[in-house]
Amino acid sequence: MSSILFEIKDAVAYITLNRPDKFNSFNREMALLLQTKLDECAINENVKAIYVTGAGKAFCAGQDIGELVGEGKMELAQILSEHYNPIVKRIRALQKPVVCAVNGVAAGAGANIALCCDVVVATESASFIQAFSKIGLIPDSGGTYTLPRLIGWQKASALMMTGDKVTATEAEKIGMLYKVFSDEVFVEESKKIVVTLSQMPTQGLALTKLALNKSFANNWDQQLQVEDELQQQAALTTDYAEGINSFLEKRKPIFIGK
Numbered sequence: 001m002s003s004i005l006f007e008i009k010d011a012v013a014y015i016t017l018n019r020p021d022k023f024n025s026f027n028r029e030m031a032l033l034l035q036t037k038l039d040e041c042a043i044n045e046n047v048k049a050i051y052v053t054g055a056g057k058a059f060c061a062g063q064d065i066g067e068l069v070g071e072g073k074m075e076l077a078q079i080l081s082e083h084y085n086p087i088v089k090r091i092r093a094l095q096k097p098v099v100c101a102v103n104g105v106a107a108g109a110g111a112n113i114a115l116c117c118d119v120v121v122a123t124e125s126a127s128f129i130q131a132f133s134k135i136g137l138i139p140d141s142g143g144t145y146t147l148p149r150l151i152g153w154q155k156a157s158a159l160m161m162t163g164d165k166v167t168a169t170e171a172e173k174i175g176m177l178y179k180v181f182s183d184e185v186f187v188e189e190s191k192k193i194v195v196t197l198s199q200m201p202t203q204g205l206a207l208t209k210l211a212l213n214k215s216f217a218n219n220w221d222q223q224l225q226v227e228d229e230l231q232q233q234a235a236l237t238t239d240y241a242e243g244i245n246s247f248l249e250k251r252k253p254i255f256i257g258k
Contacts, residue, residue: 001129004031006037009197011048012191013041020056025064026109028074031083038090047256049198051191053101062108062131076137077215084109086139090118090157092213095206097197101190102168102177107131112143118209119193120177122168123186128176133163149216151175158169201239202257 005016017024041047043228050147054060067074075081087185091113093097101116107129114120134141139147139160148156151174159166165171168180197205207230214226234240239255246253 002033003027003035004033006040008044008047010195011046013037013044013050013192015041015050015052017052017054017060018055019064021140022056022064023061023105024056024110025061026053026082026083027064027067031079031087035090036084038084038087038094041096042090043095045257046094048202049194050098051101051147051194052098052114053190054103056104056227058104058110059100059102059106059126060110061105062110074253080140083112087113088142092209095209096202097194097205097209099190099194099197100185102126102128105129108139109141112139112141112146115146115176116142119197121179121181121186121190121193122171122177123183124168124180124223125183126168126180128166128168128171129163130160131163133161145216159225199255201237201243201255203237203239204234209233 001018003017003019005014005018005195007014015034017030017034019025019027019030022104038050041050063079067079068076097119098117099119099121100114101124102114102120105124105127106114106122106175108131111128111130130139130143138144143160147160150156151159155174158164166174166176169175171177171179179189211223211230218226238258239253242253242255
């Protein structure tokens with residue numbers, strides 16, 4: 001079976017990490033295939049939002065250690081430059097919202113790939129682990145950039161150094177993710193979010209994402225300028241006109257993502 005399951009339905013691309021026997025840990029095949037599918041989502045005008053989850057009991061356990069040892073082993077530098085860095089860069093560059101539905105443990109690179117998505121939700125039995133310190137490594141896949149911005153320097157530093165497990169409930173409490181759902185309704189409720197996003201003014205969502213990306217490097221005045229420029233672009237979209245007209249006409253808007 002393919003290590004990535006991919007389906008487009010009603011303007012949503014559903015991506016499932018599919019190595020359940022390995023807790024969806026990344027090998028080279030899965031990492032490269034995920035990049036390919038993200039590229040397909042980027043250029044497919046029929047895709048308005050992306051939903052990423054894992055098969056089985058785990059979301060993603062990070063790197064498949066088997067690729068780091070023995071004959072034909074891969075160097076960490078190659079794994080970062082060819083696997084994880086391209087994945088997180090693609091997620092942040094996608095001009096479409098990416099919902100990550102964490103269905104189980106998210107460890108190491110698996111956790112940090114999840115956290116770079118636009119909306120992160122989790123089932124109540126899920127957990128997050130910055131597992132790198134357990135084997136003498138540092139957090140990668142953008143973790144040292146995203147996690148302190150989500151939960152603060154001190155909390156991020158402690159979790160990265162101790163490798164403590166964070167439950168989904170605690171992750172929501174400290175701002176690591178958006179919402180937690182019970183195991184019984186998780187799939188239904190998480191998919192409702194991505195479907196709702198796919199039906200919204202997605203050009204405006206893309207510009208919002210771009211503004212957030214730029215905020216990481218800007219000061220106050222620079223970011224106000226970014227907002228000014230991007231707001232002018234948003235005001236030129238068909239969906240903005242539809243939003244105004246539907247409000248004045250007291251009807252439900254019909255957005256087309258343009």
